[in-house]
Amino acid sequence: MIQGKIIKFYRELQGLRQADLGNEICSSTHVSKIERGITEVSQETIELLAKRLRIDMKEEINTYLSLDLLLKEWHESIILKLNSKATSIKTKLEGIMLLKIPDFYRAYTLVLTRYYLLIGESTYAKSLIEEMNSWDELSVYDQNMLYHIKGKFYLDYQNEYSLAISYLKKINLTYYHNPEYYYDLACAYMCMNSSILAYHYANKALQFFSSKNSFNRILETEMLMLIQVEQEEIFDTKDSGYPRLIEMADSLGLTDQKAKLLHNYAYQQFRNGSYEKAFEHYSQSLILRDASHPHYIVTLEGYLNAATKLGLQSQTELLIVAREGLSLAKSLDDTMYLHYFQLHVNKIEGLKERYYHYLESVAYPFFKEMGYGLATETYEIKLFDYYLEKGDGERANQFTLSIVNRFRKNNELV
Structure with missing residues (x-):
């Protein structure tokens, strides 16, 4: 009985005993039965109890x-x-x-x-x-939703992609009717540098968002799929789909999606050596982003990379940006970007030895432990080149084994 649940809730909220509530209305035993919904009760009694509780x-x-x-x-x-x-x-x-x-x-x-x-x-x-x-004793639905929440938290705010995937993969759609989680899985696999799985799950998410006619989520998911396609070496950047998606986001007034698209387009241009265009689009994305949101720091780091490559800003100006990023990373407790911006600071200040010492002893072990594939591969090559340049072949070879192992295949060639 709903009335009984409501009466019990407000009685306990107001710190009343059952005897206090029922005084001159009914016995405490009767109040107990009303609250448990195991007795017939007149409308008059309900109204008197409600009046004492000062509720309608x-x-x-x-x-x-x-x-x-x-x-x-x-x-x-x-x-x-x-x-x-x-x-x-x-x-x-x-x-x-x-x-x-x-x-x-x-x-x-x-x-x-x-x-x-x-x-x-x-x-x-x-x-x-x-x-x-x-x-x-969580219900099956609540347990699955909690898996999704944990997956999103570790993906979006802790950058712990393997842990995020472990939670997201536990979700059972039989009990939790929310295929949206495919999008989060796609993002996590993308961050793990697993483009095939990222595309696979993004395609599943796209089907769901299309069924909901959710243009902003469709746009986000198409962008995710675009990243997997356009990062292939054989892709011609002149055929990029980003301008079309950016125009769509702009016409629909989807500011957040436009910021993401500009960021990813900038990243694509940076990878292809178009630093001026990358700088331009990172700058546009920063304007659209809220500085308090975790995504802002990601774009700020890209902006700093492009600005450093172009050499258009002074060392002082670059350091201001790097230290802003370092401060934001600390306030957000974002270890990954704390390492990135500390490396930027060392590089801008020309502290080469300190840069590589920090990279080898602090940043690189963290990226490797956390399973950040792209960062791990990039910095292994940097450290290999650094020690090779110094003529320290033994130290350089420490980083070749993991690089070579990633390309080993079980072939049956003689």
């Missing part, structure tokens, strides 16, 4: 009946990245006391955590994840 029972019942749909609508808006709608629903929910009732508390906490992950409030999300880790 009809209004509370209507709220109770609407909460499940409202939470589902909130989750849907987060999945489709309708940020304004998600924020509006959150504001509406904040004043509803019944969310603390056991029927809704867990669902509310799970979706609230997703919301914090959406808007970049990783500290709040981490706190809620720690609380949820202590929950007992």
Whole structure:
């Protein structure tokens, strides 16, 4: 009985005993049975108990009946990245006391955590994840949603891609009807430098977002697939699909997606040696990004790479950018970008020996341990070249084995 659950919730909230609530209305035993929904009760008794609790029972019942749909609508808006709608629903929910009732508390906490992950409030999300880790007897749906939340947290805010994948791969769509997680898997595999799996899961996500007519998520997913295709050495950059997607994002007013597209287009141009164009697009992306969001620091590092290559800015100007990135990395507790920007500082200041000492003893071991494929491969080659240049073949050869092993194949050639 809904009335019984509501009465129990507000009684406990107000610190009343059952005898206090039932005084001159009914016995404490009767109150107990009402709260457990195991007895018939007159409307008059319900109204008297509600009056003592200073609540409008009809209004509370209507709220109770609407909460499940409202939470589902909130989750849907987060999945489709309708940020304004998600924020509006959150504001509406904040004043509803019944969310603390056991029927809704867990669902509310799970979706609230997703919301914090959406808007970049990783500290709040981490706190809620720690609380949820202590929950007992989760429903199958809640357990799968928690896997998704942990996967997103470790992917988007901790850069622990292997751990993110381990959580995301536990998800069972039979119980958790949210194929959106394919997109997160694709991102994680892309970060692990596994382009085939990244494309595979991005294609699955695209089918889901297309069925939802979610243009912003379709755009994001197409961009992810584009990265896998256009990073191939045989790809002709003149055929790039980025200008088309950037134009689409601009016409649809999708600022966040446009920023991501500009960033990735800049990265593609940088890899192909078009440093001026890379610098231009990194600069445009930075303007669109919020400096407090974790994505800002990623674009800032790309901007600094392009600016350094071009040599258009003074050492002082470059150091200001590098130290801004270092400060942001520390505030975000982002170890990966802390290492990147510390390397930038050493390089800009011309501290070659310090640069390679830090790289070999601190940064490179971290990248290798965390499974950051692209960074590991890049810095192995840098360290190999450095020691070869110094004439230290023995130290150089320490980095050749892992490079060679990645290209070993089980062929049957004589």
